[in-house]
Amino acid sequence: MNWIILLLAGLFEVSLTFCLGKARAASGVEFYLWGSGFLASTVLSMTLLAKAVQTLPLGTAYAIWTGIGAVGTVLIGIFVFKEPATPIRLFFLFALIASLIGLKIVSY
Numbered sequence: 001m002n003w004i005i006l007l008l009a010g011l012f013e014v015s016l017t018f019c020l021g022k023a024r025a026a027s028g029v030e031f032y033l034w035g036s037g038f039l040a041s042t043v044l045s046m047t048l049l050a051k052a053v054q055t056l057p058l059g060t061a062y063a064i065w066t067g068i069g070a071v072g073t074v075l076i077g078i079f080v081f082k083e084p085a086t087p088i089r090l091f092f093l094f095a096l097i098a099s100l101i102g103l104k105i106v107s108y
Contacts, residue, residue: 002052003104006061009048010068016041017073021081060107067100 016038023034045065053061074093077083 002055005048006052006056006065007068009045009052010065011072012041012045012048013065013069014072014076016045017069018076018080021076057107060103063103064100067096067103071096071100 019034019038019041023031023038026034049061049065052065071093074083074089078085
């Protein structure tokens with residue numbers, strides 16, 4: 001169950017970076033709405049991470065949490081913010097995903 005909580009925490013980290021990207025281009029009330037989404041996502045992500053590390057190894061959980069955030073943020077950047085998807089960038093993205101899977105496999 002705590003692996004699912006950790007996955008949700010990572011997804012909320014992706015959400016906070018998405019809100020940050022949208023707030024960058026916003027102004028007025030829209031800026032504050034995206035900022036509120038950023039703050040809510042941050043609180044949820046940190047709370048879920050804290051819950052997950054109660055039973056998961058801290059180093060593994062933190063690495064996977066940041067990895068989910070990094071992979072998700074890169075994908076959001078590519079698909080939503082039209083950042084480049086160069087072959088070398090995709091190679092390292094897949095290497096990161098493989099590393100996260102490896103950490104999960106060797107965790108107790």
